[in-house]
Amino acid sequence: MLQVIGVSKKFGQKTALNSIDLNVSHGEFVSILGPSGCGKTTLLRILAGLEKPDSGKLILDEKDITQVSAHHRDVHTVFQRYALFPHMNIFDNVAFGLRCSRVAEPEVKRRVDEMLELANLSGQGKRTVTSLSGGEQQRVALIRALVNMPKLLLLDEPLGALDLKLRLQLQQELVAIQRRVKTTFVFVTHDQQEALNMSDRVAVMNKAKIVQLGTPLEIYEFPKCLFVANFVGNINRMDGKLRQDDAGRWVCDVESLGTYFVEPTEENKVAGQPGALCVRSEKLSLFSRKPSTVDNVAEGSIRALTYLGTHTQFDLTLKNGTGIQVFQQNTQKTAKKVFQAGDKVFVGWHTAQSHYFTGNQLQ
Amino acid sequence: MKRLLEGLGVFLIYGFLFLPMVVLVTLSFNKAPRGITWEGFTLDWYSKLLNDQGILDALNNSLEIAFWTTVLSSLIGVAVGITKVRVPGWRGLGISKLASLPILLPEIVQGLSLLCFFVLFAIPLGKFTVVISHASFGSAYVATLVRARLKAMDPLLEEAAADLGAHERAVFIKITLPQLWPAVISGALMVFTLSFDDFIVSFFTAGVGATTLPLKIYSMLKFGVTPEVNALSALILVVSLLLVTVAFWHQRTKVAEGA
Incomplete structure (x- = not known):
């Protein structure tokens, strides 16, 4: 029209x-x-x-x-x-x-x-x-x-x-x-x-x-x-390098943090290319012990937490110094404070929930 | 003590400004035909004024000139005011500087140059020339007010009207002009007062049969200050004050409120 x-x-x-x-x-x-x-x-x-x-x-x-x-x-x-x-x-x-x-x-x-x-x-x-x-x-x-x-x-x-x-x-x-x-x-x-x-x-x-x-x-x-990811919502970014592991799966090596599975688009599948692994704040989960049920886990500590009614916002510092934000739904009325500022925690996410950007997608 | 001094200061300033007028108005009610000694209250001078054909003629001239000056000034003033804001670049700027010049120009220079102009082009002096002369500075006042109003107006209004399907002329008549009315009206009131009170420019440009009220007073003064002149001045004072007050009130409430 x-x-x-x-x-x-x-x-x-x-x-x-x-x-x-x-x-x-x-x-x-x-x-x-x-x-x-x-x-x-x-x-x-x-x-x-x-x-x-x-x-x-x-x-x-x-x-x-x-x-x-x-x-x-x-x-x-x-x-x-x-x-x-x-x-x-x-x-x-x-x-x-x-x-x-x-x-x-x-x-x-x-x-x-x-x-x-x-x-x-x-x-x-x-x-x-x-x-x-x-x-x-x-x-x-x-x-x-x-x-x-x-x-x-x-x-x-x-x-x-x-x-x-x-x-x-x-x-x-x-x-x-x-x-x-x-x-x-x-x-x-x-x-x-x-x-x-x-x-x-x-x-x-x-x-x-x-x-x-x-x-x-x-x-x-x-x-x-x-x-676009940043403009329409909150997203966390971890910089790393892309490579294929022994089984042929695509992974992103994030320095001093770990290796994580990613699902790059066809044109992004270039081994050795620096890129960014990104996950939305509400798609990350917090664990006090290292979980075995999620695909990817990163270690860090809670710098600050803010109660926001529907959810709580956790500001984390990962092991390699990267700052990220995690939103957790406040599903219980009398939610006990499971996590406190200063606690050591694990953040987990499934591979399908992450994004991988490289080259001029990072601009 | 401090308050007393302050009060005295205020009293002196207001006295300095208004005492002469109070004296004039008071004397216009004085029975004594000459001098300044008070001999009792009377309204004779006012009734005498109303029977003086010369003064009534002059009043008639003044009103007629002021009316046409106002009409002419408003038309030119609106056109110039809009040009100032809407014509881009040096042309608009040039017009805006030139058009406000008459406000600053010494009246005696203006009067003299207008006289030279009329004589040069063999235009017979009369009411017509006075109207032209008054409008030359009157339009500058209207233009200034129109310009201020136009600048305060949201240009989005005109765009919105065009967007809704109004042609350029329709936008001007239905949107721009109604927004300008307050400025035009208060400008017109001011111009009327200025024209009605003007002496210097009228003195140079008025011909036979175009004697305005201020000119008439001046000629009456040649025979001394009579209570009749005082009464006439008092009347002009009241009318002028009234018009200016209305103009300022109108400007403050309507023009300043913006678009």
């Missing part, structure tokens, strides 16, 4: 977008996730028509819209700061797009009322936008962009300014509204939780490029590089 083909953009010397390719299908909810300065907002502004790409093409429903200006595009945007018109009430704000396309007034009223209902703001059209709470402003901004029934709706970190609880609630509302109106959403955010919670697919961006595109599960469990 939307095709982005080789789009590049430079601001002076700085490359904001480096040959971006992206396909979005009809009714899909795609998030563009990345740290600030990675180019995600520039990509959104190019999709909206507020910036022109230096090269590349944008195709929307089989039509080339690269040169079409913002007000002729069937694409609307929900901005980060909402950008509600302060001199208009809620109704007029929502009706703005319809009136611009000269929809008859009774029809405007019908459709705006329908949208207000969708946003739980029925009968509140006369209120001024300055009197609204953050969440309400966000909802008005959303329905103002939706009322014209655009083919594509862009959202530029619309939940960024809200507190955590409201953000979680609005995430759900947003997804529910998207499912109802079936409009294609492209959602820009730097919050990995938000992207994983809401999207059908996530495009992770770094340094002007899309580094991985996939479902939230793929992004989290099968990251293609250390950057």
Whole structure:
């Protein structure tokens, strides 16, 4: 439905977008996730028509819209700061797009009322936008962009300014509204939780490029590089060298710590290559004695522990000096403190739970 | 003791600023036709004013000139104010520096140069020339206010409107202009007051039949300070104070609140 083909953009010397390719299908909810300065907002502004790409093409429903200006595009945007018109009430704000396309007034009223209902703001059209709470402003901004029934709706970190609880609630509302109106959403955010919670697919961006595109599960469990692994969650890294053991299995030698089984991808299977063995914090288990039931075990001691409600975070120093973090679920209400700071412990994990990155995957 | 001194200081400063006006207003109610001795309260001078056709004509001229000056200044001021912010590079900067020059220029230089200009191009002096002259500095005030307001406005609003399908002109009329109204209104109030009070520039550029109220007062003074002049000045003072107060109040509450 939307095709982005080789789009590049430079601001002076700085490359904001480096040959971006992206396909979005009809009714899909795609998030563009990345740290600030990675180019995600520039990509959104190019999709909206507020910036022109230096090269590349944008195709929307089989039509080339690269040169079409913002007000002729069937694409609307929900901005980060909402950008509600302060001199208009809620109704007029929502009706703005319809009136611009000269929809008859009774029809405007019908459709705006329908949208207000969708946003739980029925009968509140006369209120001024300055009197609204953050969440309400966000909802008005959303329905103002939706009322014209655009083919594509862009959202530029619309939940960024809200507190955590409201953000979680609005995430759900947003997804529910998207499912109802079936409009294609492209959602820009730097919050990995938000992207994983809401999207059908996530495009992770770094340094002007899309580094991985996939479902939230793929992004989290099968990251293609250390950057993605790190950006969407907590991951521990142990540097070592890859080799094949006598039985032909791939192992990673971590200096002064041990030798661990890994499952490198085909192109990563190069013996002697330095690389990093990575395991997510919640996939590590703690043992007081050396366990025999797990594939891999490393020895270390607890530097600090932090109680975090749902889980406890252990900061460990491994035998070779590497610092790692382990999350343990607090499954018991009266969990006795099994581990104390300073204790000597063993960390274990199964080979399938680990990742192995090498070469430019480490950047 | 310290409080007493402070009080005295404040009293002296306010006295220095406002005592002359108090004297003027007081004398406008004095029965004595000459001099400054108090001979009792009267409103005669005010009623006499209202029957003086010369003064009423001058008032009429002043109001008419101030009105057209305000209209002209607002139009030019909005255009210049927007250019200052929206035109990039040296052209915008050049316009912005040039346009605020009239605020700083000595009025006597302005008056004289305008007079030379009108004479050179053989433009007959009259109400028209006064309006043009007043608007030359009046528009600078409006432009400055418009510029400040525009800078405080979130550029995202215009982008959002364009994104929702509004053409450039629709964006200006429906989004930009409504945001600028407070600045335009307080600018207009200020310009009206400035034009109504102006003496120097009017003195150089007013022709026959364009005598404004300040010019009329000046000519009346040639026959000495009469209580009638005091009464007239008192009235102008009250009207000016009122307009300026409204302009400032409006500016503080509406213009400063931003977008």
